[in-house]
Amino acid sequence: MLHFTRWKAWAIVLFSLIVCLFTVPSLLSPQTVQKLPTALQRHLVLGLDLQGGSHILLEVDSNAVRKEKLEALRDDVRKTLREARVGYSNLTIQGSGVQVRIREAAEVPEGLRRLRELSAPVGGLLAVSGQRDIEVNDAGNGLIQLNLTEFGIRNRIRQAVDQSIEIVRRRIDELGTVEPSIQRQGDDRILVQVPGLQDPARLKALLGKTAKLTFRMVDMSMPAEQALQTRPPAESEVLYSQDGRQPYLIERRVLVPGEDLVDAQPGFDSRTQEPVVNFRFNTSGARRFAAATLENVGKPFAIVLDNQVISAPVIREPITGGSGQISGSFTVQGANDLAILLRAGALPAPLTIIEERTVGPGLGQDSINAGISAAYLGMALVVVFMIVTYGLFGLFANLAVAINVGMILGILSFLGATLTLPGIAGIVLTVGIAVDSNVLIYERIREELRAGRSPVMAIDQGFERALATILDSNITTFIAATVLFFIGTGAVRGFAVTLGIGILTTLFTAFTLTRLIVALWVRWWRPQTVPV
Amino acid sequence: MTTQAMIFLGLGIAATILCLLVLFGYLPHLRIVPDDTKFNFVRFRRISFPISAALSILALTLYFTHGLNFGIDFKGGTLLEVQSKAGPIDIGEMRGKLDALGYGEVQLQEFGSNGEVLIRIAQQPGGDEVQQKVMTRVKETLGDNIEYRRIEVVGPRVSQELLGYGTIGIIVAIFGILVYLWFRFEWQFALGAMIANVHDLVLTIGFMSIAQIDFDLTSIAALLTILGYSLNDTVVIYDRIREMLRKYKKLAIEDLLNISINATLSRSIITHVTVSAALFALLVFGGHAIHSFSATMMFGVVLVGTYTSIFIASPILIYLGVAQGRTAHLEDIEEEPAKPAAKPAPALGKPAPQPSPVKR
Numbered sequence: 001m002l003h004f005t006r007w008k009a010w011a012i013v014l015f016s017l018i019v020c021l022f023t024v025p026s027l028l029s030p031q032t033v034q035k036l037p038t039a040l041q042r043h044l045v046l047g048l049d050l051q052g053g054s055h056i057l058l059e060v061d062s063n064a065v066r067k068e069k070l071e072a073l074r075d076d077v078r079k080t081l082r083e084a085r086v087g088y089s090n091l092t093i094q095g096s097g098v099q100v101r102i103r104e105a106a107e108v109p110e111g112l113r114r115l116r117e118l119s120a121p122v123g124g125l126l127a128v129s130g131q132r133d134i135e136v137n138d139a140g141n142g143l144i145q146l147n148l149t150e151f152g153i154r155n156r157i158r159q160a161v162d163q164s165i166e167i168v169r170r171r172i173d174e175l176g177t178v179e180p181s182i183q184r185q186g187d188d189r190i191l192v193q194v195p196g197l198q199d200p201a202r203l204k205a206l207l208g209k210t211a212k213l214t215f216r217m218v219d220m221s222m223p224a225e226q227a228l229q230t231r232p233p234a235e236s237e238v239l240y241s242q243d244g245r246q247p248y249l250i251e252r253r254v255l256v257p258g259e260d261l262v263d264a265q266p267g268f269d270s271r272t273q274e275p276v277v278n279f280r281f282n283t284s285g286a287r288r289f290a291a292a293t294l295e296n297v298g299k300p301f302a303i304v305l306d307n308q309v310i311s312a313p314v315i316r317e318p319i320t321g322g323s324g325q326i327s328g329s330f331t332v333q334g335a336n337d338l339a340i341l342l343r344a345g346a347l348p349a350p351l352t353i354i355e356e357r358t359v360g361p362g363l364g365q366d367s368i369n370a371g372i373s374a375a376y377l378g379m380a381l382v383v384v385f386m387i388v389t390y391g392l393f394g395l396f397a398n399l400a401v402a403i404n405v406g407m408i409l410g411i412l413s414f415l416g417a418t419l420t421l422p423g424i425a426g427i428v429l430t431v432g433i434a435v436d437s438n439v440l441i442y443e444r445i446r447e448e449l450r451a452g453r454s455p456v457m458a459i460d461q462g463f464e465r466a467l468a469t470i471l472d473s474n475i476t477t478f479i480a481a482t483v484l485f486f487i488g489t490g491a492v493r494g495f496a497v498t499l500g501i502g503i504l505t506t507l508f509t510a511f512t513l514t515r516l517i518v519a520l521w522v523r524w525w526r527p528q529t530v531p532v
Numbered sequence: 533m534t535t536q537a538m539i540f541l542g543l544g545i546a547a548t549i550l551c552l553l554v555l556f557g558y559l560p561h562l563r564i565v566p567d568d569t570k571f572n573f574v575r576f577r578r579i580s581f582p583i584s585a586a587l588s589i590l591a592l593t594l595y596f597t598h599g600l601n602f603g604i605d606f607k608g609g610t611l612l613e614v615q616s617k618a619g620p621i622d623i624g625e626m627r628g629k630l631d632a633l634g635y636g637e638v639q640l641q642e643f644g645s646n647g648e649v650l651i652r653i654a655q656q657p658g659g660d661e662v663q664q665k666v667m668t669r670v671k672e673t674l675g676d677n678i679e680y681r682r683i684e685v686v687g688p689r690v691s692q693e694l695l696g697y698g699t700i701g702i703i704v705a706i707f708g709i710l711v712y713l714w715f716r717f718e719w720q721f722a723l724g725a726m727i728a729n730v731h732d733l734v735l736t737i738g739f740m741s742i743a744q745i746d747f748d749l750t751s752i753a754a755l756l757t758i759l760g761y762s763l764n765d766t767v768v769i770y771d772r773i774r775e776m777l778r779k780y781k782k783l784a785i786e787d788l789l790n791i792s793i794n795a796t797l798s799r800s801i802i803t804h805v806t807v808s809a810a811l812f813a814l815l816v817f818g819g820h821a822i823h824s825f826s827a828t829m830m831f832g833v834v835l836v837g838t839y840t841s842i843f844i845a846s847p848i849l850i851y852l853g854v855a856q857g858r859t860a861h862l863e864d865i866e867e868e869p870a871k872p873a874a875k876p877a878p879a880l881g882k883p884a885p886q887p888s889p890v891k892r
Contacts, residue, residue, distance in 0.1 A: 370819030378813030432810030477760030487701035
């Protein structure tokens with residue numbers, strides 16, 4: 001166990017050193033790191049609990065996705081049957097599908113054929129599953145049922161999450177924060193992590209808005225108050241102003257949808273100096289807007305955002321230039337945020353915040369200090385105790401542990417892992433545990449010495465027998481760390497990572513470095529006694 | 533230089549001198565456990581088993597009556613850590629303001645002397661969005677004179693899932709370790725370790741119930757780590773027992789277990805000192821964010837873990853029928869047969885802690 005060939009010894013030393021050196025970029029300032037070649041830029045990332053920031057878990061409202069998909073299906077059915085000139089009645093949404101009754105029995109096959117065309121394979125061109133998004137059934141007696149398949153809905157939700165991630169990213173990028181992380185989590189969730197944010201309220205306000213913008217006409221057939229008391233006309237609905245006080249009767253028909261916007265910028269009204277949002281339409285939007293304003297000069301139209309009326313100005317003259325202005329008694333930040341939302345586009349479905357964890361920068365710095373103090377104290381206690389207990393061999397153990405910690409930090413840097421406060425706790429604990437491998441070896445050497453073996457023989461046997469035990473005992477902890485990694489989130493996962501890496505480096509140092517150090521000592525000093 | 537810094541400097545110098553004295557041989561090495569101890573640990577099973585059974589039942593009873601102090605991770609709700617920008621905080625006034633919001637019981641916990649307060653508000657009925665509103669209203673109520681150091685809002689579904697994952701995680705970990713030990717040892721060892729393990733977890737949960745430690749995600753981390761470390765200890769002793777089983781073919785199991793425990797005793801104690809040192813540092817300096825984690829670990833690893841490996845995990849092997857048919861006691865054995873096939877000659881023949889009756 002004590003024999004090392006020259007190249008093997010060098011390999012061990014070089015490997016340990018190189019792994020330790022990966023720590024260096026984490027110790028340099030960010031400016032210096034940027035000058036390094038990209039391969040060497042890997043560095044430790046401080047977790048949100050250390051540098052401060054917000055962790056926000058959003059959920060895509062899958063019921064809204066389902067509902068929207070059902071409504072779209074109903075409209076498609078109506079359109080298809082009208083185009084095919086098939087007479088129908090009782091077109092309704094039933095559960096997870098739509099049903100319709102064809103009036104003439106003779107037209108049922110034609111209707112069925114046309115409606116079947118609505119059903120498309122899921123997954124586009126690469127659809128290998130053979131799954132379709134709609135199931136069309138003839139329930140007899142002229143009744144046709146179109147049901148959304150679970151597979152199709154799941155696919156739609158997945159698409160909605162993908163689109164949402166893209167839009168959330170665009171919105172957050174506008175805030176100009178450093179390194180935000182936006183990830184899909186599970187089927188219908190998005191995890192947003194934004195470090196170093198002073199006030200998450202604005203971020204949450206930006207994320208909480210669907211930002212579905214429409215331009216519609218105000219229905220002047222009756223006052224809104226009357227519509228509230230009786231019933232609004234079928235093609236109109238009552239919407240409120242942003243403060244929720246003023247009701248408006250607004251036509252359901254959309255003049256121009258928000259998708260036709262190509263740009264939105266905050267600005268000031270040239271006359272009133274109020275903050276406004278200036279916007280520009282694309283060609284088709286500009287054409288539709290021009291036609292609509294031309295037709296309705298003198299009538300009010302409404303700018304509706306997420307079912308709230310932002311403003312309802314009267315059209316004074318046709319707007320043909322394809323650009324316009326939204327004024328709605330905004331604050332400067334309000335105008336700015338609306339412009340961001342409009343530029344980023346509308347979310348396919350509302351997002352709900354289901355978990356939020358925010359750490360202010362003050363607490364983060366305190367936690368860093370606490371972690372560093374604990375690490376120093378823990379290491380100092382262990383170092384002193386090991387020397388007092390094992391003397392020179394204690395010093396060897398401390399050397400191995402120091403390199404061990406260096407390697408943990410090196411690997412964490414190399415992986416670009418996130419260091420959290422529990423992660424630091426994991427490192428401190430590893431120091432306590434890493435010396436265990438040395439304790440096992442030394443105690444075994446002592447036993448072999450007591451059994452009357454020569455120093456070299458005792459050291460050799462001590463290593464051989466202790467290493468098997470070290471392997472067994474560390475693997476159990478490694479299993480626990482692995483499980484923790486998979487179930488843990490955020491800071492706890494940081495603990496699992498450092499714990500797991502700590503076990504690997506402990507095994508490495510126990511099997512190679514400690515052995516090498518002792519072997520070199522034996523070769524150079526030719527000891528007559530072993531001072532354990 | 534502050535007094536605190538002076539104290540640390542003094543301690544540092546003293547520790548350095550101590551280390552140098554030991555290194556240059558002016559002081560003997562510290563031996564916490566004397567060599568060649570011969571405690572009859574196994575005999576204590578007649579005391580330790582009933583005590584452990586009683587404690588486990590007590591812990592379970594506490595869990596079901598007293599309950600765990602579930603944090604917002606598992607119960608949902610809102611947690612705010614605030615610090616007054618203008619010195620000490622009038623906690624009564626703050627409580628009055630928050631109670632007026634009508635969110636049921638609001639827990640306020642003051643710590644430190646800088647006007648730092650931890651506010652906990654239970655989950656409000658009505659789904660995820662309501663929890664966000666609670667936070668906004670608390671912020672409006674407390675006003676601008678407050679720095680928000682930490683805000684956590686966990687909705688009902690997330691907390692349910694976290695609790696589910698935590699429970700599944702612990703079960704998966706226990707099962708995974710069981711399978712590993714089964715491969716590496718015999719099934720009796722795996723089962724023995726498992727019983728010891730569950731015993732550790734049950735007692736630790738009992739401790740958390742008595743101490744009303746916040747049970748949150750870091751507690752799950754603590755429990756899993758306790759699982760890993762206490763097994764680490766058990767495995768070291770089991771390894772030795774297995775080695776002894778191969779070496780002594782006839783020796784009665786009680787004696788064999790005693791020899792194994794005594795042989796690894798020094799290591800167990802020393803390792804626990806180093807782990808305690810690390811945990812002590814975390815407990816003192818780690819800040820309150822990981823305070824409950826450190827406290828739980830201290831209890832689970834240092835107190836329960838050691839006790840379990842020595843007094844539960846090892847003696848239980850007797851009842852699980854490890855190496856049945858061993859009846860001979862030390863006195864009856866004339867000479868241990870060496871087993872040349874297992875290891876090269878010099879390794880054997882002289883078992884480390886020579887049982888004294890054999891020499892006779």
